[in-house]
Amino acid sequence: MTQTQLDLAVIPGDGIGPEVTAEALKVLHAALAGTGLEVKETRYSLGAEHWLATGETLGEETLADIRGRDAILFGAVGAAPGDARIPSGILEREVLLKLRFSLDHCVNLRPSRLYAGVPSPLANPGEIDFVVVREGTEGPYTGNGGALRVGTPHEIATEVSVNTAFGVERVVRDAFRRAAGRRNRLTLVHKHNVLVNAGHLWRRTVEAVAAEFPGVEHDYLHVDAATIFLVTDPSRFDVIVTDNLFGDILTDLAGAVTGGIGLAASGNINLDGTAPSMFEPVHGSAPDIAGQQKADPTAAILSAALLLEHIGQPEAAARVQAAVKADVEARTPGESRTTAAVGDAIASRL
Amino acid sequence: MTQTQLDLAVIPGDGIGPEVTAEALKVLHAALAGTGLEVKETRYSLGAEHWLATGETLGEETLADIRGRDAILFGAVGAAPGDARIPSGILEREVLLKLRFSLDHCVNLRPSRLYAGVPSPLANPGEIDFVVVREGTEGPYTGNGGALRVGTPHEIATEVSVNTAFGVERVVRDAFRRAAGRRNRLTLVHKHNVLVNAGHLWRRTVEAVAAEFPGVEHDYLHVDAATIFLVTDPSRFDVIVTDNLFGDILTDLAGAVTGGIGLAASGNINLDGTAPSMFEPVHGSAPDIAGQQKADPTAAILSAALLLEHIGQPEAAARVQAAVKADVEARTPGESRTTAAVGDAIASRL
Ligand SMILES: CC(C)[C@H](C(=O)O)[C@@H](O)C(=O)O
Ligand SMILES: CC(C)[C@H](C(=O)O)[C@@H](O)C(=O)O
Numbered sequence: 001m002t003q004t005q006l007d008l009a010v011i012p013g014d015g016i017g018p019e020v021t022a023e024a025l026k027v028l029h030a031a032l033a034g035t036g037l038e039v040k041e042t043r044y045s046l047g048a049e050h051w052l053a054t055g056e057t058l059g060e061e062t063l064a065d066i067r068g069r070d071a072i073l074f075g076a077v078g079a080a081p082g083d084a085r086i087p088s089g090i091l092e093r094e095v096l097l098k099l100r101f102s103l104d105h106c107v108n109l110r111p112s113r114l115y116a117g118v119p120s121p122l123a124n125p126g127e128i129d130f131v132v133v134r135e136g137t138e139g140p141y142t143g144n145g146g147a148l149r150v151g152t153p154h155e156i157a158t159e160v161s162v163n164t165a166f167g168v169e170r171v172v173r174d175a176f177r178r179a180a181g182r183r184n185r186l187t188l189v190h191k192h193n194v195l196v197n198a199g200h201l202w203r204r205t206v207e208a209v210a211a212e213f214p215g216v217e218h219d220y221l222h223v224d225a226a227t228i229f230l231v232t233d234p235s236r237f238d239v240i241v242t243d244n245l246f247g248d249i250l251t252d253l254a255g256a257v258t259g260g261i262g263l264a265a266s267g268n269i270n271l272d273g274t275a276p277s278m279f280e281p282v283h284g285s286a287p288d289i290a291g292q293q294k295a296d297p298t299a300a301i302l303s304a305a306l307l308l309e310h311i312g313q314p315e316a317a318a319r320v321q322a323a324v325k326a327d328v329e330a331r332t333p334g335e336s337r338t339t340a341a342v343g344d345a346i347a348s349r350l
Numbered sequence: 351m352t353q354t355q356l357d358l359a360v361i362p363g364d365g366i367g368p369e370v371t372a373e374a375l376k377v378l379h380a381a382l383a384g385t386g387l388e389v390k391e392t393r394y395s396l397g398a399e400h401w402l403a404t405g406e407t408l409g410e411e412t413l414a415d416i417r418g419r420d421a422i423l424f425g426a427v428g429a430a431p432g433d434a435r436i437p438s439g440i441l442e443r444e445v446l447l448k449l450r451f452s453l454d455h456c457v458n459l460r461p462s463r464l465y466a467g468v469p470s471p472l473a474n475p476g477e478i479d480f481v482v483v484r485e486g487t488e489g490p491y492t493g494n495g496g497a498l499r500v501g502t503p504h505e506i507a508t509e510v511s512v513n514t515a516f517g518v519e520r521v522v523r524d525a526f527r528r529a530a531g532r533r534n535r536l537t538l539v540h541k542h543n544v545l546v547n548a549g550h551l552w553r554r555t556v557e558a559v560a561a562e563f564p565g566v567e568h569d570y571l572h573v574d575a576a577t578i579f580l581v582t583d584p585s586r587f588d589v590i591v592t593d594n595l596f597g598d599i600l601t602d603l604a605g606a607v608t609g610g611i612g613l614a615a616s617g618n619i620n621l622d623g624t625a626p627s628m629f630e631p632v633h634g635s636a637p638d639i640a641g642q643q644k645a646d647p648t649a650a651i652l653s654a655a656l657l658l659e660h661i662g663q664p665e666a667a668a669r670v671q672a673a674v675k676a677d678v679e680a681r682t683p684g685e686s687r688t689t690a691a692v693g694d695a696i697a698s699r700l
Pocket of ligand 1: 543
């Protein structure tokens with residue numbers, strides 16, 4: 001990378017979003033010190049407050065501005081469940097999903113790893129280290145549903161899962177590529193015995209792309225069976241490739257078995273570089289603990305590491321990952337550090 | 351029930367289906383001894399062998415015949431994954447799902463319970479005893495998808511989730527009724543922040559029906575969050591009501607956390623009595639261990655107990671459940687009894 005500046009969009013968002021994003025930035029800056037890469041931050045105040053103040057979720061001008069940046073660091077959006085002033089789900093859909101769809105974040109990358117000493121809810125978790133490559137711009141997330149006769153006894157509501165060869169193939173190829181750089185094992189998760197049309201498109205695509213990666217073994221699991229293996233034998237997984245909705249479900253479950261989504265990072269990747277990729281913790285805005293310095297910023301910090309990897313700073317990324325590993329493995333059950341203290345501790349290990 | 355005969359359809363099916371069904375019948379007969387209710391069995395040989403011999407999955411005549419029975423005991427269908435003679439998924443869809451849809455099995459009832467001494471993959475499972483009321487005739491299971499330009503780079507494949515006020519309301523009401531007979535707690539699981547149309551129909555329906563059950567508390571979880579709670583705090587659940595696909599996923603996961611789907615029973619309930627209800631283990635045909643007397647028949651036997659409950663024999667059902675509980679709690683890890691030995695042991699405790 002010959003760039004000397006990283007033009008970063010920062011969207012702290014709601015709830016604990018600003019707190020964890022501050023720590024992610026702290027670590028990002030520390031990791032880049034000495035690399036010659038300077039970070040220029042542009043902040044966007046999107047989310048509940050912005051909506052209450054302006055009635056706008058994510059305007060076209062703001063979106064165009066974000067589109068011009070190199071990468072996005074995202075905290076979390078979402079109002080408190082009881083907040084009647086904000087229509088339920090509007091921030092998730094019109095900020096978060098709108099960014100993913102508008103910026104063609106076709107790969108939603110979600111690594112899962114169990115660190116030594118982190119309590120898993122599983123009795124015998126074994127070694128857990130896999131990556132979910134979740135499709136990010138198709139499937140049941142396209143908003144292609146509708147409703148008729150709403151509120152009457154004759155209401156009918158539909159949701160359409162849309163899947164294209166183009167959309168599936170690029171994600172499957174990316175997943176194979178990642179498997180080839182890891183333990184050479186890819187698992188397709190779907191439900192092709194019921195969702196025949198979409199399922200067969202996914203299966204055929206995996207078979208076709210597999211020919212390009214003769215060193216990568218692949219197998220198939222129905223989504224229901226995959227959830228069983230995630231609690232009985234999570235070590236069997238290396239790379240999972242799956243659709244948008246199944247990926248949503250599997251990665252929350254994966255977060256839980258690896259000690260909680262407080263540690264789960266994600267990258268929303270634009271594969272062809274036509275728009276900035278976006279890095280965010282898997283967790284939400286957790287309004288109940290917002291502003292109290294209680295949130296664990298580790299997932300946000302690990303998301304910053306994914307960002308560094310993506311922008312061509314693999315050494316800086318590896319140092320952040322190592323610092324997180326060291327910090328996490330030194331934690332003692334029941335200890336309580338502030339959000340900032342965790343960020344400081346990780347930054348100081350770099 | 352003033353009936354003196356139970357006109358039972360028996361569909362043993364494929365793989366381990368016949369073995370576990372034999373034990374379920376053994377226990378069913380033993381449980382009914384002395385009640386004056388006589389069992390008349392009519393066997394239907396549906397599944398892989400029938401398909402190979404006749405090219406038929408489930409013919410209209412056979413279906414009409416089954417429709418006239420009082421209840422159905424079902425084993426499992428499904429060819430071995432490697433069997434290229436049988437199109438993948440055809441038996442699941444054209445036998446199992448066809449029965450559920452044709453006989454209007456709108457409630458797919460799936461209890462989950464952790465017995466003392468049964469090893470759970472969870473380190474601290476706590477008390478687990480909940481019921482999933484899974485919708486059975488709508489959602490993404492309706493086969494309402496399609497595909498265009500199949501096999502080309504321009505392929506598009508869709509799956510349509512169909513949800514109706516009629517279909518959702520009857521299931522939600524049934525779930526509230528069950529909650530009122532249990533611990534008075536109902537959880538709706540959906541993904542309304544993304545699947546807005548279907549999700550809001552489900553939410554509004556739960557709010558409306560809740561007014562009929564003032565003693566039942568209810569809450570809501572997104573499906574991704576629900577999988578987290580199933581591994582971190584499964585005791586929080588009493589009755590879960592959810593759609594067809596989410597129910598499929600959650601009940602396999604629930605089976606896993608309660609010690610394996612070898613213990614998970616289910617009932618496909620026709621609520622208005624227009625057709626027979628069907629009782630089947632949640633597990634599949636497990637072709638790898640078929641014919642070896644290795645399968646655990648407990649899920650099939652517990653399904654027979656659900657059948658007894660459904661046909662108005664609650665005492666017989668309770669005796670089977672108690673016998674299963676006693677048997678399961680007396681098991682020692684690593685013991686291996688034949689399928690028939692487990693059936694004998696449970697029958698002898700009645
Ligand atoms: C907030 C919601 C729309 C989102 C999703 O379903 O993708 C979240 O659950 C996630 O996994 O990032
Ligand atoms: C075999 C399959 C069609 C079925 C389903 O998805 O309903 C099974 O997984 C189940 O849960 O009974």
